[in-house]
Amino acid sequence: MSAIRLLVLGAVRQHGRAHGYQVRNDLEYWGAHEWSNAKPGSIYHALKQMAKQGFLVAHEIAPSTAGGPPRTEYEITDKGTEEFLTLLREALVTYDQKPDILSAALGFIVDLPRREAVELLRRRVEGIEEWRRAVTEYYTPEDGPERLGHIGEIMNFWVHSADAGAEWTRGLIGRIEGGAYTFAGEGEPFVGVLAEGQENPYATGEPDPGDPR
């Protein structure tokens, strides 16, 4: 599974009620178009699909204030919230070497209680270590590592990345345990969405070094 469903569900949830363009803007504000497949087509498709599956309800809205086609607003259902939490937990725990999924989950990690977040990340680290043991054994044949030739570099690369990922995760666990950020049930949450009408400080497109801020 890709990150798009988690991203879209989470964005709608934070707004309570949102139309596609709003979701699209949030994700851009997050920089999600840089590291995931959060493009217009995918977002609108995900919204429709998840509405069909009962995770969202669609409300048709009149042609709207400022130009453009009539827009549809979406609200998350109870089933949708459940799905969101399932996806979020899964994304935090499993090491499937798709960095976009972890990234998406990081954006919503504060929607869980602090205790649980730490617990899930611990399990993530364990998962990485287990994966590492499995493949290390797997690709280190008894007739010497040379048998693999340069192909061995592929696994070497993965193992290296996994190690870096584990180390980073341990760091994050430390920061969270050290009291960083505001988690579910800890009052005033940090909301990473744009209010209606608020301008997006980040332009579309590449992270521009000459960003005129």
Place this chain on the structure above:
Amino acid sequence: MSAIRLLVLGAVRQHGRAHGYQVRNDLEYWGAHEWSNAKPGSIYHALKQMAKQGFLVAHEIAPSTAGGPPRTEYEITDKGTEEFLTLLREALVTYDQKPDILSAALGFIVDLPRREAVELLRRRVEGIEEWRRAVTEYYTPEDGPERLGHIGEIMNFWVHSADAGAEWTRGLIGRIEGGAYTFAGEGEPFVGVLAEGQENPYATGEPDPGDPR
């Protein structure tokens, strides 16, 4: 673009002539099903598509030796070889945070001259460093990093991964310059394909810790 075209083109090229099932087996032998979308459907689709585009030529073969439907063999064309090299170079140079593409390219890196491989990897490292400068500036706002809240962890994660990737690439450059592996034009290449009839020492599916080898 995904890794599948590079993988399929490269696999066909190594065989000279191959049918889909052979490609599928090679990629499995490489472990590609673990870290890329090298599933049957994708492979057969890529073969057909690239035949349509003139990168491969298809030969219909009689119902074949051992069971199963009639198979189609593919040969790579000159245009296909060009495309292969283009994809390979691009995959080595560009840091697009999709690890499967780099992995695929690593599998074919020895199809280039040693000199060029090193040069491309150098450019890769530069690319990563440039990317890092751009996003570091981008996501470090003048009103303090706290404004980003936990969202900042996403970029933090990416930067960490990028650093790990750069470091690993430097290591690989060192190994290659140190004389490791056999590159294009250096005689007897290492061939990472299964001969017809050779058994695949790796079973399908997960890297099994209890692998009976």
Place this chain on the structure above:
DNA sequence: ACCTCACTAATCAAATTTGACTAGGCTGGA
């Protein structure tokens, strides 16, 4: 008054990917 640009909001066809399924032949045990 006219034209161009940018923004809002979304749609669409084409390409790709997923995951399940087909169908023939071979093998080994009851």
Place this chain on the structure above:
DNA sequence: TCCAGCCTAGTCAAATTTGATTAGTGAGGT
């Protein structure tokens, strides 16, 4: 002998993703 299970080789529908395109509105320049 018969049948369950595996291997070979691939197909197919459904879901998703890509990249381009549409269409209305308002602002600014000439």
